[in-house]
Amino acid sequence: MKLKLTWLLTLFMAFVMQFSFAQEKMVTGTVTTESDGLPLPGASVIVKGTTKGAQTDFDGKYTVGVNSGDVLVISYVGMEPVEVTVGASNVYDVVLKEGNTLDEVVVVGYSKTTKESFTGTAAVVDMEGVDDKVVSNVTQALRGEVAGVNVITRSGAPGATAEVRIRGFGSINGNTLPLYIVDGAPIDGNATGVLQSINPSDIENMVVLKDAAATSIYGSRGANGVVLITTKQGKAGVSRISVDVTTSVNTLFLPEYETIVSPEEYMEISWQALRTKGILTGEADPTAFASNNLYGTPEGINNLYNIWNVPGDQLIDPTTGRFNPGVQRRFTPNSWRDAAFGTGIRTEANLQFSGGNEKTKYAVSLGYVDDEGYSVNSNYTRYTTRLNLEHKPKDWLTIGGNIAWAGARATNSGTQGSAGSSANPFALVYTTPAIYDVFLRDLDGNLVPDPIFGGAQYDFGAETGRRAWNATNGIALAQYDLTQSDVTTLLGNFNVGVDITDWLKFEMRYSGQYDSRINTNRNNQFYGGAAQSGGSLFLDDDLRTNQNFLQLIRFQKSYGDHDVELFVAHESTEDRFRTITGAAERAIIPGSNDLNQYTTPLGRAGSFRLGWTLDSYFSGLNYDYADKYFLTASIRRDGSSRFLNDKWGTFGSVGLGWIVTKEDFMANVGALDFLKLKASYGVIGDTGTALLNGFQVFNINQDPNGNISYTISSEAANPNLTWETSNVAQVGFESTWFDGRLGVDVDVYDRRTVDLIQIANLAPSSGQETIRYNSGELLNQGLEFNINAKLIQKDNFRLSLNLNGETFRNEVTEMPTDPFTGEKAIFDDFNNIAEGVSQYxxxxxxxxxxxxxxxxxxxxxxxxxxxxxxxxxxxxxxxxxxxxxxxxxxxxxxxxxxxxxxxxxxxxxxxxxxxxxxxxxxxxxxxxxxxxxAIPDVRGGFRLNAGFKNFDISAQFSYSIGGYTLDRGYQVLMDNNLIGADNFHTDIRNAWTTPGQITDVPRTSANFGNDGQQNNTSTRFLTKSDFFSLNNVNLNYRLSQSVVESMGLEAVSFTLSGDNLMFLSSRKGLNPSTAIGTTNSGIYMPLTTFSLGAKVQF
Structure with missing residues (x-):
């Protein structure tokens, strides 16, 4: 990255000089709470119109330098702020009373504000609710917490990163993930390693920015919303040590597909399928045909899998079609579910130190989590440490920084979400008929000992001719093979603030990210697909680095009733990615993860490098008059290396806010405490996901004989590709009623995206497959609501409800034109879309x-x-x-x-x-x-919070109403294959058997003729997406303050909680929250976690 250091140093030296300051005096005071009169540590004491101020210490005391006539603003989260004008006195004691969240200071685009004065939509996440959940990844904790935020858990594996979508679908082929900002440093939503490295226990607060007024200042990277994460900082005068330990049990508790689990019933179904086939093929005696072909024929199952004490033709009573009651099992096959799934132990421990004085503040944390999944041999382990530091060597100079390191290992969790993978135990469990044993048996039904690993030998089905998952055993491979990711992440952030005057400040921040990931895929040399080649090893060494450099000048001043904040800035970002791959087979030492221990290379080692840069110039304005009229505006110009000819885009927004209840004509409206109307409009750009849009890529190939060839990539270059652009409008209101007991917020938005990045198929004669180009328009419209109600507020009992939801629609409003003929398409066969319909x-x-x-x-x-x-x-x-x-x-x-x-x-x-x-x-x-x-009519979440004396209990739910899901898990279980090839859903019991029968399940016929097409994709497998889930229940008990103080401690609490406790949907086993529109039986279902924890502060 070219950072123009000469220019920066010149600018810095121009601002860092000696200034003459007015005569100051030091004032002191104590801040206490009205409810109990106790001192309030951590309260903010700021000189109004400036960034100058202090925080109260553990005893609620503060000291700050001021001029006579200055106004001190004393505030604390959840309390009503108080303003005090400085006069002759040097002591100002202040009492704060409980207020509402409107006065809460929130971090927004490159500045801080209050919810009351912000014209955009900034949803402050309830961190107490997040802390209630036992999760290893912060993205998982957002589910159901914020209106308009959809959390898609594509894998429930320990440590997995959820996919977060904000306000629908802003693109068809472009980027749809939000931007994450951690302590001011930007992190792309696809940087999963960085997101996994963040310890949720280190987070102080989270804010989700949604509309253009909130996100356009971040330019193209904020096109799909922004999630701001601020980690815990030290407070002046408050020295604190915190220790928390949690022990949990992970299990598969949520509903699963209802499948045929009785071997006898499976044989009845198979017999009926063969009998029907016999009728259709014109057999003289279809009943005998069915009985004679259950086992030992090309139509039937291998005799090795006959678990009963009679031959296959005697299993079914031909007069009833039912299993012969006199037949006994020789043995009972071991359950695939019991072998694959169990319980896992999760252990988490966090140690935090924080404190400081007027000059220096610090926060240090250490974290450890070992998260064992319920699926065989799946695990996630992470170590984290963080240091946040801020120091004021001079009254006019503030320097700060933070550094965080994380080391993590995920084992057998990454690939198990693939339904088609032979190593996927989830797909095997549900689709393998109950007649098959997990382990190999001899002709007498005895377990065959394993000569290599000991114990019983797993059945891979190759030599025995097992039709279901032939030549593999995902449960065995989960133990003998290895799929592992070792991730090391380092995040650093250094910042400098120079108070040139009370109203002018220079800020500089440098942040860097280092994300190293080594992926190991080892296939054992004894069993499975790699046995013939003596085992194999595939290594993938990925390294991603990102650095961001920001320089900003901020003007902030008050003129009577006018408050103005204006800043201009330059920001540059460089992202680099490098990967090295190598593979070999024929292991010398079994179980080795070193390529040197394999004799035969697989192809040649490879590597490549990719990267992108972004250069930005931007400015923001925040203005208010009389604390009731508000204006925000921003403009940003981004230059991206992703494009060749049209690199630069200009984006911006404007927002207006009006606090109606501060008008005189609203003085006598008793029930309404607060009402703010707001509106915003902005233009946001998006670069899409590809890095080399304008450049033609060539591939270097090598055949088995070592010959080198060069081929052009499958995607053709388009040097004229440019930005997708979204025009976003929003109106809304925020309100509180009945002395703060009820809060209602509503936003309505309209997003129109033009110049969509399209992917067109090319003619085979071109030698390439696709090309990206700009064309078409997409509409997203929606409504969001938040309702917060304090239902009961008594001295010893309290009950509150927080409810959020959204409804939205999506429509393709203009189809793309052909990039070569210029003709507008009627139908896009690449995405299956057309004008006037939704992309979903x-x-x-x-x-x-x-x-x-x-x-x-x-x-x-x-x-x-x-x-x-x-x-x-x-x-x-x-x-x-x-x-x-x-x-x-x-x-x-x-x-x-x-x-x-x-x-x-x-x-x-x-x-x-x-x-x-x-x-x-x-x-x-x-x-x-x-x-x-696939889009629901309405979806959201709600939380119930109750408290009685020192007990607190909360329950958090999610819901979705309307929409349809393609239930591929059910589709697989309704197949009509040869008998013994697949298991069935219990709905197969309703299959047609006799003429005139009315049913929605067609005949079973062991893959006769067109019947093999029965479970092909059609509306038969579209299922209502309605669901209702209980995400978390948390019971917390705090020891009384007198007991705690007698122990020499500050606070002690104990927690009992459960996560993912209930999921109700239109079909047991269907979980629409794991995908957008399509689900399958091969995903790692979300963990259900029962936890017991303790936290001590001193």
Missing amino acids: DWYMREWAGVNPANGEALWYMYYVDENDNGVFDSGELSSFNGGSFEVDVDNDGFNDNASGNLFEYQRLVPGANVRRTTTNNFADATQVFTGKS
């Missing part, structure tokens, strides 16, 4: 049910009823799945050859007589927009 509207074939006559699966086929007889006739245009048709496209009076889907045809021929009929051939069914969307 479901486009697929429609399920038509089951033919009651023969049990066949049916789908809908659309056709052009040319003779208007209401019946599909041979030769009529149908299906529309990319087929050709003739239509006058260019309106020249002659038909042209065209191709496309039904949506395109109806746009080209709006008067066509299109009807639908049913078909038993999935390929002939027509893909359509189903009228169903």
Whole structure:
């Protein structure tokens, strides 16, 4: 990064000089609380209109230098601020009474303000609620806490980073993740290693910025919202040591798919499938065909898996289709679920030191967490340490910095979310029939001893011909193989503040990130897919560095009723990524993670480097008049290395606020305490996710003989690619009622994104596959609400409710044009979108049910009823799945050859007589927009807080109403494959068996003909996304102050809590919170955690 050091040093020297200050005097005082008269440590004492001030010590005392006539503002979070004008006295004692959160100081874009005066939307996260949750990653703690914030837990593995989305979907192919700011240092949302390194116990507060007035000052990086994280700082005069220890049990407690768990029932279902197949294939005796083919034939299962004491043809009573009651098991197969899932122990400990005086403040923390998952051999371990330091060597100079280190290891957690992975125990547990044992057995049913690892040998199914997950055993591989990530993260932040005058300040901050990740994938040499090659090892060494340099000049001054803050700044960011990969096979030493212990390289070692830079110039204005009229404005110009020809974009915003209740005409409105109206508008840019948009990339290849070749990358360069731009408008209000007992906030927003980054498919003759270009428009509109109610406020009992929610819609308002012909697309087959629909509207074939006559699966086929007889006739245009048709496209009076889907045809021929009929051939069914969307009607969360004397209890919930999920986990369990290949959902009990039967489950027929298509993707597997979850319950007990003081301590508390305790959805096992629209059976379901903890302060 070129930081122009000469210019910076010149600027710094110009500002760092001697100034003459007015004559000051030192005033002192004590701050206490009205409720109990006790001293209030950590209260802020600021000279109004400046950044000059102090904090009260442990005894509530403060000392600050002021001039006569200055106004001191004394404030504390949750208390009403008090203003005191300095006169002749040198002592000013102040009493603060309980207030509301409107006076709370919050960090926003490069400045601090109060919720009362901020014109944008800054949601302050309830940190007590976050602390209640036992999580290893801060992103997991946000679920259900903030309106408009959707937390997607794609993997519930220990330490996993959740995906956070703020206010819907701002892009189709671009970036959708928020920007994280930790103590002023920016961190991209895709920097998962950095996010994992942050100890939630170190966090003082979190603020989520949503609208343009709040985020546009961050330019393109804040296009999808900003999460501000401030870590704990030391306080002057308050020396504190804090120790907390938590012990937990992790388990799989949430609902799972209901599957066939009885081997006998599975054989009944299999027999019925074979009998139906016998009927369809014209067997003379379908019943005998079914009995004779259960075991030992190409249709049936290998005899090794007959666990009963009679041959396979005697298992089922042919007169009833039920399992023969006289048959006994020779042995009971070991349960795949019991072998894969158990309980894990989680241990967390944190030690924190903080304190300081008027000159120096410090905070030091040490953290440890060992989080053992419930899935076999999955674990996450992390060590953290942090130092935050601030020092004032001179009255006009403040220097500070913080440094944080984290070392973490995740084992067998990263790849288990892949449903198709052979090492995925989750998919195996639900889809493996109960007739199969986890372990290998001989012909007599005895467990086969393992000659290598000892104990019983796992069954990999290759030699025995097991149809389900042949040649693998995910439970065994979770123990014999290794998938491991070792992550080392270092975050540093250094800042300097120079008070040039009371109203002019120079600020400089440098921050750096170092994120090293070594991924190890070791496959054992004895069992599984790597056994034939003698084992294998794949190493991936990734290193990411990021540095950010900020220089800012801030003007802040009051003129009577006018308060003005204006700043101008320059910021530069450089991000670099490097990866080195190597692989080898044929292990010399079993279990080695060193490539030197393998004899045969797999290909050649490889490496590459990528990076990007961002250079920014920006300015912000905050103005208020009489503490009731507010104006904020910002402008920022970003230059990005991601683009070639059009690197620079200019963005900005303006926001207005009006506190109506401070007007004289509102003086007699008794029930309404506070009402602020606000509005904002801004323009925000986004660079997308690719780093080399304008540059053509070439690949270097090597064949097994060592020959080198060069190929062009699959994506073509576009030097003219430029910024996606969003125009964001918002109106809203914030209010409190009934002496602060009720708070209601509402925001309505409209986001219109233009110049969308599109991905177009290229013709095969071009030699490349895709190209990115700018075209199209997207609309996101929504409403958010927050309701806070203090239901009961008594001396010994209190009860409160916090409720939040959102509803939003998404629509493609303009389709992209073809980058080569300039013609506007009717349908985008890359993303399955069209104008007037949402990018999350479901486009697929429609399920038509089951033919009651023969049990066949049916789908809908659309056709052009040319003779208007209401019946599909041979030769009529149908299906529309990319087929050709003739239509006058260019309106020249002659038909042209065209191709496309039904949506395109109806746009080209709006008067066509299109009807639908049913078909038993999935390929002939027509893909359509189903009228169903993955977007819910409303979603959010709520929290109940209660307190009785020294006890506090809270419960936090999430909810979602409306929308549809493609339930792939259920889809897999409703397959119609050969018997023994897959397990079934219990709904298979409702499968069609006799003519005339009305059911929504088609016949089972062991993969006969078209029946193998039954579980292909269609609206059959679209399921309502409604859910209601209990995320956390926390019971806390605080020892009385008299007891604590007698022990020489400051505070002692004990906590009993549970996380992920309940999840109700339209189908047991379906968890729509783990994805956007599509779920599968192969994910690591969220941990349920029961915890006991203790915290001591002294």
